[in-house]
Amino acid sequence: MLVIINYNLGNLKSIQNMIRKIGFESKITNNIEEIRGATKLILPGVGAFDNGMHNLKELGLISVLEKEILENKKPILGICLGMQLLTKKSEEGTLSGLGFIDAETKLFKLENTYKIPHMGWNTAKPIKKSKLFSEMENQENRFYFVHSYYVDCSNTDDILTVTKYGTEFVSMFEHENIIGAQFHPEKSHKFGMQLLKNFLENY
Amino acid sequence: MTAKRIIPCLDIANGTVVKGNQYRALTPIGDPLKLVRRYEQDGADEIILLDILATPDAQTPMTDLIRLLTPSTFIPICVGGGIRSLDDVHALMDAGTDKVAICSAALENPALITTIAKQYGSQCVVVSIDAKQDTTRKTWLCFSHGGRTNTGIDVLTWAQEAEARGAGEILLNSIDADGTGKGYDIKLLKAVSTRVHIPVIASSGAGTLAHIRDAFSVGHADAVLIAGMLHRRETTIQAIKQFLLEEGVTVRC
Numbered sequence: 001m002l003v004i005i006n007y008n009l010g011n012l013k014s015i016q017n018m019i020r021k022i023g024f025e026s027k028i029t030n031n032i033e034e035i036r037g038a039t040k041l042i043l044p045g046v047g048a049f050d051n052g053m054h055n056l057k058e059l060g061l062i063s064v065l066e067k068e069i070l071e072n073k074k075p076i077l078g079i080c081l082g083m084q085l086l087t088k089k090s091e092e093g094t095l096s097g098l099g100f101i102d103a104e105t106k107l108f109k110l111e112n113t114y115k116i117p118h119m120g121w122n123t124a125k126p127i128k129k130s131k132l133f134s135e136m137e138n139q140e141n142r143f144y145f146v147h148s149y150y151v152d153c154s155n156t157d158d159i160l161t162v163t164k165y166g167t168e169f170v171s172m173f174e175h176e177n178i179i180g181a182q183f184h185p186e187k188s189h190k191f192g193m194q195l196l197k198n199f200l201e202n203y
Numbered sequence: 204m205t206a207k208r209i210i211p212c213l214d215i216a217n218g219t220v221v222k223g224n225q226y227r228a229l230t231p232i233g234d235p236l237k238l239v240r241r242y243e244q245d246g247a248d249e250i251i252l253l254d255i256l257a258t259p260d261a262q263t264p265m266t267d268l269i270r271l272l273t274p275s276t277f278i279p280i281c282v283g284g285g286i287r288s289l290d291d292v293h294a295l296m297d298a299g300t301d302k303v304a305i306c307s308a309a310l311e312n313p314a315l316i317t318t319i320a321k322q323y324g325s326q327c328v329v330v331s332i333d334a335k336q337d338t339t340r341k342t343w344l345c346f347s348h349g350g351r352t353n354t355g356i357d358v359l360t361w362a363q364e365a366e367a368r369g370a371g372e373i374l375l376n377s378i379d380a381d382g383t384g385k386g387y388d389i390k391l392l393k394a395v396s397t398r399v400h401i402p403v404i405a406s407s408g409a410g411t412l413a414h415i416r417d418a419f420s421v422g423h424a425d426a427v428l429i430a431g432m433l434h435r436r437e438t439t440i441q442a443i444k445q446f447l448l449e450e451g452v453t454v455r456c
Binding site: 011013014017018021046047048112115117118119120121122123140142145146147164165186187188189192193 | 204205206208243248273274275277278279296299301323324325326327371372400401402425426455456
């Protein structure tokens, strides 16, 4: 069973709704036993970095996530803030991130003509092969973004897609079983649905 | 490059989609669930639902309708009408809303913008402005309660204050242009979008494809709201996007 981790931030039902539409079951939970029993995980989230880390800690989820992801190598997809929490730290907060990926989260520093948050439908261009983009290679994939901070990967090998907004930033990373998406697949209609389907079926 | 957004707007009165004309004379259009489905299939980038009677009639937001809608809608949903408190926002977010649009309540209690932004982030707060040109025709004033009450507040000042207080977007309606089909109030649109650094959604008055293009190319809008043209099936979102592509505007296909 796929588990959507509920740490009291963000709209979790919309992810579950899309997964159901694709034809899979999922569970929204913060129960440690259920997370241990999960086949794969989604770490969603909308909100502030420190709130996210604080809630994960309060719920006692950090050590179970370390074990399931780093040792048991369960596939995890971090979405938006969830992606950022997988990094080591963020300019948005003072708490340490989960640090599952060698990356840091930074604030956009763009010319005045670029509005922040970066909001709307933008392209994500894959720069390496991935099962996440099966049947999506020959088209322009646009996803729904809404964020003010972005992930900066230390290892370019980890970068899966890049997106242009004033600068070029990492819109997805993939390092072994650890995947992050800055955009919201669950709000990205047919493109998001195909991507989530690939995560559900190919991992 | 972020795509310019095409956002169908559903004005809701007593659970039915209606179309107004300068905020009067409501014509019934149809079932909200069916219309959302149609527009999502047609390529809508987002959907806005506004309960136009909730504030004037002192009703609560249309949480039940949203709850029916969200399980099968996979684009962002913005909801407005009757939102007065953080509790109202909680209820809508719990029902699966992505953004809330506030108008009258923000004018009466500007701190509400900050309260919602702190809890859910700025991207969640759309400040909706009902603008009407003042009698001297030099500036525009904010109206509240579904366009019924003149607050006397200057639109440009208010847009800047809304941004400073944490609004993530401005939804800019023109009472003068609404339902006329003669085009967006481009002067108003340009004045607001060049003064704020958050996205501005152009609303009211679209009648032709050229009007939509002008909102982007002349008015500097980030998104356009379209109601009547789509409700009356004068065009489709696909046709609008095809036209915009040919005119050099980036859209999602």
